[in-house]
Amino acid sequence: MNSTDPGPVVQRLIFGARARELRERAGVELEAANAALGWYRGKLSKVETGQLATKPRECDEMLRIYGVSGHEAEQLRSLAADGRRSAAPERVTDFGRQYVALERDSTEIRMVYNEIPGIFHTVEYASAQLMRSPVIPGAQVAGMAHARRERGERLRCAKAEVLAVLGMEALYREAGGREVLANQLQRLVELGELPNVSIRVVPWSAGAVAGLCNPFTLLWIEPANARIAYTETLTGADYLKTTDSYSLAFEQAGDLALGEQASQDELKRRITELE
Structure with a gap:
C-alpha cells in the first residue's frame, strides 16, 4: 500500500479523471464524444472511471476531438501508457x-x-x-x-x-x-x-x-x-x-x-x- 509507483490501476483512474476534465473543457457531452470516437455505448464512461485502459490510437483520437495538443497531450499519452501496464499478479478471484x-x-x-x-x-x-x-x-x-x-x-x-x-x-x-x-x-x-x-x-x-x-x-x-x-x-x-x-x-x-x-x-x- 502506498507504494512509490501508483501502479496501472491507479494510473487508469488518474487518466480517466484527466480525460473527463479535457472533454468537459472542450464542451463535448459524454455520449457525443463516445459516438465521435466510434466506440460501443458506455466505453468512454468506463475509460473515464478508470475501468478500461486506452490504446495509443484511441488516446490520440480523444486528444484530436477535444482539441488538446502540446504538453497537455503528452501528459495524457504518458498516463495512458502507464495505465496499459500489467498489474502484479495476485492470488484472488x-x-x-x-x-x-x-x-x-x-x-x-x-x-x-x-x-x-x-x-x-x-x-x-x-x-x-x-x-x-x-x-x-x-x-x-x-x-x-x-x-x-x-x-x-x-x-x-x-x-x-x-x-x-x-x-x-x-x-x-x-x-x-x-x-x-x-x-x-x-x-x-x-x-x-x-x-x-x-x-x-x-x-x-x-x-x-x-x-x-x-x-x-x-x-x-x-x-x-x-x-x-x-x-x-x-x-x-x-x-x-x-x-x-x-x-x-x-x-x-x-x-x-x-x-x-x-x-x-x-x-x-x-x-x-x-x-
Missing part, C-alpha cells in the same frame, strides 16, 4: 484483482463487515472460509489463503490508515473450529495494536446497523484523488464513486461501536472463552 491493487495503493481504508475481512485473515481461517465457496476451485484455496495473510502483513510497514468496524457476530463464526477462530481473533488483537490500524466491535446491544447488513470498504486513493466504495457479491463486485451514503453508514457504525480498548478487551474475552 478474478473480480477481486482490481480491488487488491487499489487496496495496496490506498492512503486510507475504512470498512464495515459482519465477518472478518480477508486482509486480517490467518492462513487457517482463510482456508476454512474459502473451502466453502462454490465459485473458488479447491486447488486455488491454499495460494489464496496465504495471499490474504500477506496482505495483512503489509499493514506492518504501510502508511495507509485502516479503520475497521466489525459486528459482534464476526467473533462467533467458527470457521475451521474453535482453535482456528481463537488464533484468528488473536491476530485481530495483534493487528489492532499497530499504530495505523483501528479495529472496533459493534456490540449486540447496538441493534440494527446499516453497514452490517450491507458490508463495504471505502478506499481513499490519494494519487488519483479518488474515493471508491467497494461492495462484493458471490460472483462479482461493484466499484462506486458516489460514496456519501457509505461514508454516513461508516460514521453510524463507528458511533455505535465500542472504543478501541473496549474492543480489544472484547476480543481477548472471546479468545479466553474459546480456549
Whole structure:
C-alpha cells in the first residue's frame, strides 16, 4: 500500500479523471464524444472511471476531438501508457484483482463487515472460509489463503490508515473450529495494536446497523484523488464513486461501536472463552 509507483490501476483512474476534465473543457457531452470516437455505448464512461485502459490510437483520437495538443497531450499519452501496464499478479478471484491493487495503493481504508475481512485473515481461517465457496476451485484455496495473510502483513510497514468496524457476530463464526477462530481473533488483537490500524466491535446491544447488513470498504486513493466504495457479491463486485451514503453508514457504525480498548478487551474475552 502506498507504494512509490501508483501502479496501472491507479494510473487508469488518474487518466480517466484527466480525460473527463479535457472533454468537459472542450464542451463535448459524454455520449457525443463516445459516438465521435466510434466506440460501443458506455466505453468512454468506463475509460473515464478508470475501468478500461486506452490504446495509443484511441488516446490520440480523444486528444484530436477535444482539441488538446502540446504538453497537455503528452501528459495524457504518458498516463495512458502507464495505465496499459500489467498489474502484479495476485492470488484472488478474478473480480477481486482490481480491488487488491487499489487496496495496496490506498492512503486510507475504512470498512464495515459482519465477518472478518480477508486482509486480517490467518492462513487457517482463510482456508476454512474459502473451502466453502462454490465459485473458488479447491486447488486455488491454499495460494489464496496465504495471499490474504500477506496482505495483512503489509499493514506492518504501510502508511495507509485502516479503520475497521466489525459486528459482534464476526467473533462467533467458527470457521475451521474453535482453535482456528481463537488464533484468528488473536491476530485481530495483534493487528489492532499497530499504530495505523483501528479495529472496533459493534456490540449486540447496538441493534440494527446499516453497514452490517450491507458490508463495504471505502478506499481513499490519494494519487488519483479518488474515493471508491467497494461492495462484493458471490460472483462479482461493484466499484462506486458516489460514496456519501457509505461514508454516513461508516460514521453510524463507528458511533455505535465500542472504543478501541473496549474492543480489544472484547476480543481477548472471546479468545479466553474459546480456549
